Structures are given as C-alpha cells and as structure tokens.
Amino acid sequence: EPEVTQTPSHQVTQMGQEVILRCVPISNHLYFYWYRQILGQKVEFLVSFYNNEISEKSEIFDDQFSVERPDGSNFTLKIRSTKLEDSAMYFCASTGIIYEQYFGPGTRLTVT
Amino acid sequence: EDKVVQSPLSLVVHEGDTVTLNCSYEVTNFRSLLWYKQEKKAPTFLFMLTSSGIEKKSGRLSSILDKKELFSILNITATQTGDSAVYLCAVVNGNKLVFGAGTILRVKS
Numbered sequence: 655e656p657e658v659t660q661t662p663s664h665q666v667t668q669m670g671q672e673v674i675l676r677c678v679p680i681s682n683h684l685y686f687y688w689y690r691q692i693l694g695q696k697v698e699f700l701v702s703f704y705n706n707e708i709s710e711k712s713e714i715f716d717d718q719f720s721v722e723r724p725d726g727s728n729f730t731l732k733i734r735s736t737k738l739e740d741s742a743m744y745f746c747a748s749t750g751i752i753y754e755q756y757f758g759p760g761t762r763l764t765v766t
Numbered sequence: 767e768d769k770v771v772q773s774p775l776s777l778v779v780h781e782g783d784t785v786t787l788n789c790s791y792e793v794t795n796f797r798s799l800l801w802y803k804q805e806k807k808a809p810t811f812l813f814m815l816t817s818s819g820i821e822k823k824s825g826r827l828s829s830i831l832d833k834k835e836l837f838s839i840l841n842i843t844a845t846q847t848g849d850s851a852v853y854l855c856a857v858v859n860g861n862k863l864v865f866g867a868g869t870i871l872r873v874k875s
Contacts, residue, residue, distance in 0.1 A: 699864065710862055760807050
C-alpha cells in the first residue's frame with residue numbers, strides 16, 4: 655500500500671541553524687501539506703501546496719519557513735533560523751482529488 | 767475562529783466495552799470531517815464523512831455525521847487493547863485540516 659515517507663525521523667539542531675525536513679508524498683497525489691504537533695498539543699496546520707505553489711498557510715508559517723517541491727517526488731520544509739519553540743513533530747501529508755489526507759510518520763525536530 | 771472540540775478528553779474502559787467518542791465543530795468553510803487514530807506517531811486515517819446521516823463502518827468502528835447540529839461520533843464496539851490510542855477528529859476547512867485535541871482511549875485487559 656502506498657504511503658507517505660519522511661526523513662529524517664529525528665533531527666537535533668542548534669538554535670539559529672537551518673533545517674530541511676523531507677517528505678515523499680504518495681505518488682499520484684496532488685496536494686501536499688505540512689503540519690506540526692508540539693508535545694502534548696494539537697496537530698496544527700502549517701501550509702498546503704498545490705500545482706507548485708502555496709495554496710494556504712497559517713499564521714505560524716512566517717518568513718522563516720519555506721516549502722519546495724524540487725523534483726517530481728520530494729516535498730521539503732525549510733526552517734531558516736530555528737528557535738527553541740520550533741521543537742515539535744512535523745508531519746507531511748498528501749491527498750489526491752478528495753479530502754482524505756494521509757500522513758507520514760513524522761520528523762521529530764529538537765532545537766537546543 | 768475555527769473550532770473542533772472533542773469529548774471526553776480521556777477514557778478508560780475494559781476489553782469488550784463499547785465506547786462513543788464525540789466531536790463538535792464550528793468552521794467557516796466545512797468540506798468534510800475525518801477521524802484518525804494516533805498511536806505512537808502519525809495519525810492513521812479511519813473515516814471521512816461528508817454527508818449527514820450516512821454511517822461509515824469498518825469492522826468494529828463506525829462513525830456518523832450530523833451537519834445540522836455540527837457534530838460527529840465515533841463508535842467502537844467490543845473494544846480490544848489494540849484500540850488504545852488517541853483518536854483525532856479533524857475538519858476539512860477550505861484547504862486544510864483543523865484538528866481537535868483528541869480523545870485518549872485506554873482499553874484495559
């Protein structure tokens with residue numbers, strides 16, 4: 655069964671460093687998303703991406719965040735200058751033409 | 767402000783019990799409602815509900831949506847220890863999912 659994959663599973667970085675989180679969505683899906691979940695809190699929407707551009711973003715998704723689909727398979731989230739409060743589990747999700755979003759296993763980002 | 771509220775926050779039952787999890791919502795651009803099961807990491811898709819009154823069923827799990835009263839329920843019959851997880855309700859609002867805080871279900875053997 656096709657699935658969303660994410661790498662790395664865990665990333666530790668120092669405050670101020672740049673990180674890139676990688677996702678490979680399900681191959682025939684058209685819409686891609688990033689969500690995050692701070693420990694003990696709700697899953698929060700960050701950004702949606704369709705047809706090579708951002709279709710919607712939340713207030714959390716400020717100028718330090720960017721997304722890219724550099725080739726036909728990868729979907730990346732870059733955080734330019736990480737802060738302590740960026741520590742969270744980051745989930746990538748994808749969907750085809752209906753609303754069922756399928757989530758990857760997540761990347762746990764720890765900023766020290 | 768978009769809101770998805772789940773109740774109860776947590777629940778402990780014994781194997782074989784039936785549970786009902788609740789989700790109410792208030793969003794500006796409702797498209798559909800989804801239920802997920804979250805164990806260690808990623809939310810795993812269970813159901814998508816778009817129309818009122820039509821029950822979705824998968825094994826011991828079932829769910830229904832009421833778009834007039836803006837809520838959904840997820841039922842699990844004959845619970846097993848493997849059902850222990852966080853159950854998340856999420857509403858498709860425009861182009862994104864708005865999640866509730868989840869219901870933590872623990873099934874004791």
